[in-house]
Amino acid sequence: MDDLADQRDAPPAEREARVEAWTHALQDDLAAGTSTDPVRHALVDTALRWHLDLSSLRGAMTSTREDVRGRRFADWDQWRAWCTEEVVPWVDQLRHLFEQAGAPMTLRLDRHKDYEQFVDGAQLTDILTDLSTDLPQGDLLLPHEALVAFPGVEDDLRQGRWSPATAALIGEMTALARQWLTQPAMTRGMHPGAAIVLDTVACLMRAQLDAVDAAGPALLERAPRPTLVARARILAPARLRARLAWSLTPLTVPGPRRPSAPLSAVSPAAESTALRPPPPHPGGARPPQIPADRMPAHVAVIMDGNGRWAQQRDLPRPQGHRTGGPAVHEMIYGALEIGLPHLTLYAFSTENWKRDTDEITTILDAIRHDLDDGPLRDLDVRQRWLGHPDKLPDELVHALRREEHRTRNRTGLTLTVCINYGGRDEITRTAAALAQAARAGDIDPRFIGEDDFARHMPHPDMPDVDLLWRTGGEQRTSNFLPWHATYAELHFTPRYWPDVDRRDLWQAITEYSRRQRRHGAAPLIPARDDASASLSR
Numbered sequence: 001m002d003d004l005a006d007q008r009d010a011p012p013a014e015r016e017a018r019v020e021a022w023t024h025a026l027q028d029d030l031a032a033g034t035s036t037d038p039v040r041h042a043l044v045d046t047a048l049r050w051h052l053d054l055s056s057l058r059g060a061m062t063s064t065r066e067d068v069r070g071r072r073f074a075d076w077d078q079w080r081a082w083c084t085e086e087v088v089p090w091v092d093q094l095r096h097l098f099e100q101a102g103a104p105m106t107l108r109l110d111r112h113k114d115y116e117q118f119v120d121g122a123q124l125t126d127i128l129t130d131l132s133t134d135l136p137q138g139d140l141l142l143p144h145e146a147l148v149a150f151p152g153v154e155d156d157l158r159q160g161r162w163s164p165a166t167a168a169l170i171g172e173m174t175a176l177a178r179q180w181l182t183q184p185a186m187t188r189g190m191h192p193g194a195a196i197v198l199d200t201v202a203c204l205m206r207a208q209l210d211a212v213d214a215a216g217p218a219l220l221e222r223a224p225r226p227t228l229v230a231r232a233r234i235l236a237p238a239r240l241r242a243r244l245a246w247s248l249t250p251l252t253v254p255g256p257r258r259p260s261a262p263l264s265a266v267s268p269a270a271e272s273t274a275l276r277p278p279p280p281h282p283g284g285a286r287p288p289q290i291p292a293d294r295m296p297a298h299v300a301v302i303m304d305g306n307g308r309w310a311q312q313r314d315l316p317r318p319q320g321h322r323t324g325g326p327a328v329h330e331m332i333y334g335a336l337e338i339g340l341p342h343l344t345l346y347a348f349s350t351e352n353w354k355r356d357t358d359e360i361t362t363i364l365d366a367i368r369h370d371l372d373d374g375p376l377r378d379l380d381v382r383q384r385w386l387g388h389p390d391k392l393p394d395e396l397v398h399a400l401r402r403e404e405h406r407t408r409n410r411t412g413l414t415l416t417v418c419i420n421y422g423g424r425d426e427i428t429r430t431a432a433a434l435a436q437a438a439r440a441g442d443i444d445p446r447f448i449g450e451d452d453f454a455r456h457m458p459h460p461d462m463p464d465v466d467l468l469w470r471t472g473g474e475q476r477t478s479n480f481l482p483w484h485a486t487y488a489e490l491h492f493t494p495r496y497w498p499d500v501d502r503r504d505l506w507q508a509i510t511e512y513s514r515r516q517r518r519h520g521a522a523p524l525i526p527a528r529d530d531a532s533a534s535l536s537r
């Protein structure tokens, strides 16, 4: 993106359009799960495989696009704010990736300054490297505060003159960048693999600064690059060390992704011989074709109405829970068939302990039975449990953890079952975890942001809920996923849970696919057209 914004062959408006087109193409590619552009393909594949949420990059991308119009910074503080906006979200993605691989790139927040300076050093290196491109376009991305110390340097640079003042400024800036990039304590305590990556990046950037220093007047003609030999001297031993480090520590590496929906064949995951596709719908129903960019990534379901289903038939309430079992399986089959990546089911809430022991026992026994020899065992489903072990029978907790472990490398559908789950409980515990981290000196309360909160949740990689569906006619969320569902589309249907099947899930997704989500932005099309478009449907 940086290259697209900098290309000298096009006027600013066109470069801005190119960056914007690239960003849009990335969004389309993410929805499609693939790309014809090799860079985007790598990014899409990584994001989907490692369940990264790239939405946090939006701000950084917009900022890069706006760079094309030129920037001026009065002082280092302004300059630093821009760096943070543009670079930190990318670094954070890298951190998430390492975290999910089981090799956390732990950033001790008492080292927060080191980390910020490192990012600043990287950005300053980039700016010095790109002077020959930026200056002819009228861009000088160093803060005024840095230039005033060298009288006349701004004019010299804008005229492309290599004066003593220019040489002195460049010398001082490379020294500053070198100092910022040299943060020996930054990688302390990290997984050695992650530490080697960061240390190597720092070495490469210092080599880049050597090339800037060595370039002299040529710096204003073309971007200097370190020699191949200089790079090889850094990369060859780093690769060896990295290979050793990674070989000593087992990583959680997601398998290849299955082809996008509908699921036509068994996933080629590691256990492919044992995995099978879901049984077809008894009536032969097939999933609707939903355009990839209209598919939700995460559907969460409040499975409500078991008790009323039974009461309506003069049966004891527990009977409703037993009858509701097949509907749970149906949802999972339907999710696999339509190619949904995340399905989360609300099975037992922290408030449900208020019910009769009989009813509670029936609900928990049904869950336990499914885990032991239910029809889900050999589907391409990664099973996860969200909730708290308190008060749950030990064998159930054990079975939940066992299934989580057994299915951890599956890539088809991530099924999260919420058992003894409460949204407020989750938020309270997350706040407690953050407080604990602050007390241990791992995090500085002044810098706690939404990302930090999300990282301390029980499943930090769980994406936001796109569609929240409740059966049974009630229109409330009953303490379900308050953090993840803030922007969910809501869908309420009257039928009781035992009466629904996969077609209801498909219907919910079809309706979702027609909604326009805004996330607080202005509508994409004028309201009039919006209304007439929905009327014509």
Ligand code: IPE
Residues within 6 Å of the ligand: 303, 304, 305, 306, 307, 308, 309, 347, 348, 349, 352, 363, 472
């Ligand atoms: C949902 O069905 C299942 C659980 C809460 C475990 P209910 O048991 O709440 O059914 P209704 O709402 O009473 O009909």
Ligand code: IPE
Residues within 6 Å of the ligand: 302, 303, 304, 305, 346, 347, 348, 349, 351, 352, 474, 476, 478
């Ligand atoms: C929510 O349903 C919990 C589950 C479906 C597990 P409830 O039936 O317990 O919710 P309320 O009491 O109607 O709000």
Ligand code: MG
Residues within 6 Å of the ligand: 304, 305
């Ligand atoms: Mg209920």
